[in-house]
Amino acid sequence: MTIGFIGAGAITEAVVTGLCEAADRRGRAILLSPRTRERSRSLSERYAAVRVAADNQQVVDRSELVFLAVRPQVAETVLAALAFRPQQRVASFIATVDSAQISRLIQPARFIARVAPVPPAARRAGPIAMCPPNESLAELFSSIGTVIQVSDEGQLDAFFSVSALMAPYFELLESVSAWLRAQGVEAAQADAYTGSLFRAIAEKSTQPSGEGFAELVAEHATRAGINEQMRRELLAAGFFSQAQAGLDLIKERMQGRATYEDTLK
Numbered sequence: 152m153t154i155g156f157i158g159a160g161a162i163t164e165a166v167v168t169g170l171c172e173a174a175d176r177r178g179r180a181i182l183l184s185p186r187t188r189e190r191s192r193s194l195s196e197r198y199a200a201v202r203v204a205a206d207n208q209q210v211v212d213r214s215e216l217v218f219l220a221v222r223p224q225v226a227e228t229v230l231a232a233l234a235f236r237p238q239q240r241v242a243s244f245i246a247t248v249d250s251a252q253i254s255r256l257i258q259p260a261r262f263i264a265r266v267a268p269v270p271p272a273a274r275r276a277g278p279i280a281m282c283p284p285n286e287s288l289a290e291l292f293s294s295i296g297t298v299i300q301v302s303d304e305g306q307l308d309a310f311f312s313v314s315a316l317m318a319p320y321f322e323l324l325e326s327v328s329a330w331l332r333a334q335g336v337e338a339a340q341a342d343a344y345t346g347s348l349f350r351a352i353a354e355k356s357t358q359p360s361g362e363g364f365a366e367l368v369a370e371h372a373t374r375a376g377i378n379e380q381m382r383r384e385l386l387a388a389g390f391f392s393q394a395q396a397g398l399d400l401i402k403e404r405m406q407g408r409a410t411y412e413d414t415l416k
């Protein structure tokens with residue numbers, strides 16, 4: 152089967168790398184738009200299964216399954232210029248364009264799902280949310296991440312919104328490491344301590360129990376200890392409620408009711 156990608160940016164690179172590194176490749180061929188030339192060329196040099204097409208239309212013509220991976224701002228123009236065929240399957244990574252709009256733009260092809268991969272897909276790690284559920288896509292993506300399928304598109308937008316916490320997470324690590332450096336700690340040791348701590352505690356959170364994370368909070372907050380104090384002070388300062396308000400804002404943006412210019416009050 153040939154899988155095509157319209158757009159060869161950061162998320163295409165992550166997904167293609169993950170798929171090409173996965174043990175179960177089963178004769179998949181991958182065809183990329185000739186965009187971000189350095190990136191598409193280097194993927195085709197690295198992996199025998201990857202080819203770069205002459206143009207977007209060739210990607211559509213030669214692929215059974217097409218992933219849309221351009222930025223939302225250009226989606227309408229890019230898709231309007233392409234001729235899809237009936238029975239062809241199309242899935243979209245585009246964050247802020249809903250399935251009704253995508254279905255309209257790819258007529259007469261068959262829209263199958265919106266998919267929300269994240270950059271760690273390159274290392275075959277991290278969540279991949281999709282809506283609506285689709286067994287063949289779920290099977291494809293299960294080789295590169297934890298697939299979470301939902302039927303409610305609002306829930307997919309919520310998952311997409313949570314993925315906006317990746318840069319803030321690294322901002323937290325950067326501020327912690329900078330604080331250590333300000334204490335006179337050598338930079339490499341500051342980064343080693345910070346990275347190792349956050350990685351080790353993150354690993355504790357990967358078992359889905361459905362019961363939330365309160366038990367892990369309790370496990371890490373010794374009574375009257377330094378973790379309990381830090382948590383109490385950050386709660387009182389609104390640190391976590393601001394993060395939730397940020398998620399509300401991003402979800403509003405995902406659904407077209409807010410823009411990048413909107414801010415938290």
Ligand SMILES: NC(=O)c1ccc[n+]([C@@H]2O[C@H](COP(=O)([O-])OP(=O)(O)OC[C@H]3O[C@@H](n4cnc5c(N)ncnc54)[C@H](OP(=O)(O)O)[C@@H]3O)[C@@H](O)[C@H]2O)c1
Pocket residue numbers: 157158159160161162163184185186187188207219220221222223225229244245246247266267268269270
């Ligand atoms: N990055 C993520 O973590 C992530 C996660 C989930 C979903 N998404 C979604 O995936 C989409 C792509 O995100 P990204 O981060 O990969 O963006 P990106 O790195 O900016 O990549 C966008 C790609 O689209 C290409 N492009 C622009 N105009 C095009 C055209 N007319 N025809 C074909 N390709 C064209 C760009 O090529 P040039 O460089 O040559 O202009 C580039 O290869 C977005 O809609 C985003 O919402 C991203």
